[in-house]
Amino acid sequence: xxxxxxxxxxxxxxxxxxxxxxxxxxxxxxxxxxxxxxxxxxxxxxxxxxxxxxxxxxxxxxxxxxxxxxxxxxxxxxxxxxxxxxxxxxxxxxxxxxxxxxxxxxxxxxxxxxxxxxxxxxxxxxxxxxxxxxxxxxx
Numbered sequence: 001x002x003x004x005x006x007x008x009x010x011x012x013x014x015x016x017x018x019x020x021x022x023x024x025x026x027x028x029x030x031x032x033x034x035x036x037x038x039x040x041x042x043x044x045x046x047x048x049x050x051x052x053x054x055x056x057x058x059x060x061x062x063x064x065x066x067x068x069x070x071x072x073x074x075x076x077x078x079x080x081x082x083x084x085x086x087x088x089x090x091x092x093x094x095x096x097x098x099x100x101x102x103x104x105x106x107x108x109x110x111x112x113x114x115x116x117x118x119x120x121x122x123x124x125x126x127x128x129x130x131x132x133x134x135x136x137x138x139x
Contacts, residue, residue: 004023005023053123057119058120061113068108068110068113069106072105075102076102078098079097080095080098082094
């Protein structure tokens with residue numbers, strides 16, 4: 001770290017001028033410890049709570065998938081065929097609206113699960129990026 005002699009701001013070693021006041025830092029020696037303590041940019045959640053939230057979201061993704069599959073089966077059984085009566089006999093007829101609704105429910109379950117899992121992966125990647133780009137804490 002280079003400490004600006006004019007304003008006292010901490011700057012990285014490779015910058016030629018101060019980020020705050022724009023004065024030259026070419027002749028300033030490199031300081032080992034910065035003058036101000038770094039405050040981490042991570043949220044107030046600790047590691048266990050972050051991963052618990054992601055695990056909960058994964059659980060809801062699984063519930064969405066199971067609900068979509070079971071719901072589509074129930075809709076197909078209940079609405080997939082219609083019993084019709086004629087004067088002489090009883091027969092079943094396929095109901096295209098019931099079949100379309102069952103397929104749509106199944107597709108929603110699959111795509112809803114995929115969407116929630118993508119959000120989980122994005123959250124894990126953001127946590128990893130923040131932990132890898134965080135400046136070391138000074139004690």
